[in-house]
Amino acid sequence: MIRAILTDIEGTTSSIRFVKEVLFPYAAEQMGDFLARHWDDPAVVEQMAAARQESGEALATPEQAAALMRAWIDEDRKATPLKALQGMIWESGYRNGDYQAHLYPDAARRLRDWHHQGFPLYVYSSGSVAAQKLFFGYSEAGDLTPLFQGYFDTTSGGKKEAASYRRISEAIGLPGHEILFLSDVEAELDAAREAGLHTVLLDRDNALPDGAHPRVTDFDAIDPASF
Numbered sequence: 001m002i003r004a005i006l007t008d009i010e011g012t013t014s015s016i017r018f019v020k021e022v023l024f025p026y027a028a029e030q031m032g033d034f035l036a037r038h039w040d041d042p043a044v045v046e047q048m049a050a051a052r053q054e055s056g057e058a059l060a061t062p063e064q065a066a067a068l069m070r071a072w073i074d075e076d077r078k079a080t081p082l083k084a085l086q087g088m089i090w091e092s093g094y095r096n097g098d099y100q101a102h103l104y105p106d107a108a109r110r111l112r113d114w115h116h117q118g119f120p121l122y123v124y125s126s127g128s129v130a131a132q133k134l135f136f137g138y139s140e141a142g143d144l145t146p147l148f149q150g151y152f153d154t155t156s157g158g159k160k161e162a163a164s165y166r167r168i169s170e171a172i173g174l175p176g177h178e179i180l181f182l183s184d185v186e187a188e189l190d191a192a193r194e195a196g197l198h199t200v201l202l203d204r205d206n207a208l209p210d211g212a213h214p215r216v217t218d219f220d221a222i223d224p225a226s227f
């Protein structure tokens, strides 16, 4: 029986296009300026230390660091320091009203329904926890943060590693077989299933063949009671 639902964001609750064509370019454009202005802030110092560790580069100036961060954005690298910096940069964009996060209407509707039915809801995204809270706080469907019990990011591990889902199950306080994980990426679902979670593949473009995971094109087709 499912007792909690864990959802991915990009490609699952929300369009890939919004992330790739709005959020990532915004972060890339602001990165140089942001690092120059916040170079000595403790939160940035911490992420720069992590970026040096991951890259092996000296990153001695904001310009050098910005160039590497932009390269990582281009390759869609799910690096924790990049994700933390993106979250810091996106904050002002949301607060200034430069954009609102895209939410598929079916996702917003079903997340509200499941919350009202008593399912604890959680997010697991490569975006930082701070970025996730901004995303759902400033969404096209309004502030959805009251729906969620908790958020997980790459500090729990990579999304294609079964160990990450074991950590998340432990943090939620439920065995894997009582958690339903929703994602648009089969490799993430494979890892979640290896950790014992139930899975559903969101195939928003109805373009994928039937495979190892139940496949739906929207949240309306998901019935947590059917597992």
Ligand SMILES: CSCCC(=O)C(=O)COP(=O)(O)O
Residues within 6 Å of the ligand: 008, 009, 010, 011, 019, 023, 078, 083, 086, 124, 125, 126, 127, 128, 131, 132, 135, 159
């Ligand atoms: C939290 S919003 C931005 C999402 C993001 O940065 C990203 O890399 C998307 O990853 P996801 O795990 O949600 O597919």
Ligand SMILES: [Mg+2]
Residues within 6 Å of the ligand: 008, 009, 010, 011, 012, 183, 184, 185
């Ligand atoms: Mg995704």
